[in-house]
Amino acid sequence: MRQNMSRLGPLDNYLLGSSAKLKKKGQRSHSPKASRYLSLHLRFEIDMVAHSLCEFGGGEEERQELEAYRKIHFPALIELKKTQKLPSPSALRAEGLCPLMPEETVLLLAALGFNRQTRIYLAGAHIYGGKSRLAALTTLFPNLVTKETLLSSIEIEPFANFSSQLAALDFIACTAADMFAMTDSGSQFSSLISGYRIYYGGGKMPTIRPNKRRLADIFVKNNTIEWKAFEQRVRKAVRQTKRVFSRPTGRSVYRYPRCRECMCYVEP
Structure with missing residues (x-):
């Protein structure tokens, strides 16, 4: 992706280990940097789209296609639609x-x-x-x-x-x-x-x-x-979503790795 391995990315060594190698000194690169x-x-x-119960501008053809997919892959959702009044696609979209x-x-x-x-x-x-x-x-x-x-x-x-x-x-x-x-x-x-x-x-x-x-x-x-x-x-x-937070109680340490369970401490 970088087209030039004269510079390693900050995480390359963690991700690639010994495979993360710089270009040899003097080797030409097609890119100046x-x-x-x-x-x-x-x-x-399609699974994400169908399960959301939202609409995406495809009209009746889209509605029929997604409903057919739900009948095969999400039968419980079809039954839920029959027994409960679920939010409309526009309401779902407004709620993000x-x-x-x-x-x-x-x-x-x-x-x-x-x-x-x-x-x-x-x-x-x-x-x-x-x-x-x-x-x-x-x-x-x-x-x-x-x-x-x-x-x-x-x-x-x-x-x-x-x-x-x-x-x-x-x-x-x-x-x-x-x-x-x-x-x-x-x-x-x-x-x-x-x-x-x-x-x-x-x-x-x-x-x-x-x-x-x-x-x-x-x-x-x-x-x-x-x-x-x-x-x-x-x-x-x-x-407003760029701040890095410490892990809230009960949340995944993979999503919020800044927590006592994950961080290393050096004894004085």
Whole structure:
């Protein structure tokens, strides 16, 4: 991703061990300096989308497709819908309970100052809607890659039938990034990455952890406010989630590694 191994990333030694090697002195590089990149975990797979009970602009065809998926994969949810009155899709979205769509993710990143020159590593499985749904991202961010496009077929073949190993590749690329952005703070994968970056990065490895409830209110009004105002509101919403907290009682040490159970102490 960096295109130039004359500089190791802050976490490369932790992630790669002895495999993290610098280029030999005097070896030419095609890039004058190491390229920085953003890693993005976009949680928009069909299981996430279907289970949310939200709507994503696809109309009746989308509703039927997701309902058919729920009948097969989430039968308990179908039964729950029959016996209880559940919140409407619009109410769920207003509460920030819907996965961020690729289109919303583009607005988020653009408001934070990322542009066409930004190099992005996209982690995750198959995005619901495929290439057409990702078009918003790839149009504004043409330097976007995945493990499938970054590696050759020969390189990725040994991992192809092992989902946990494919996830490990995403974990390494995301954790080593200069900045990591998640679209769902409840994701275990994103939590592990952000926790690892906090613990080994000393709290200095930037992570974008958006508050979806605040963003939902902003996105609803994005057609009626100027871009500058939209940009300021998004940045304020993200800034409020940047603080690194000690572990709250009962929360995972992986997500909140700053706690007595994890930290090492030197005896005087």
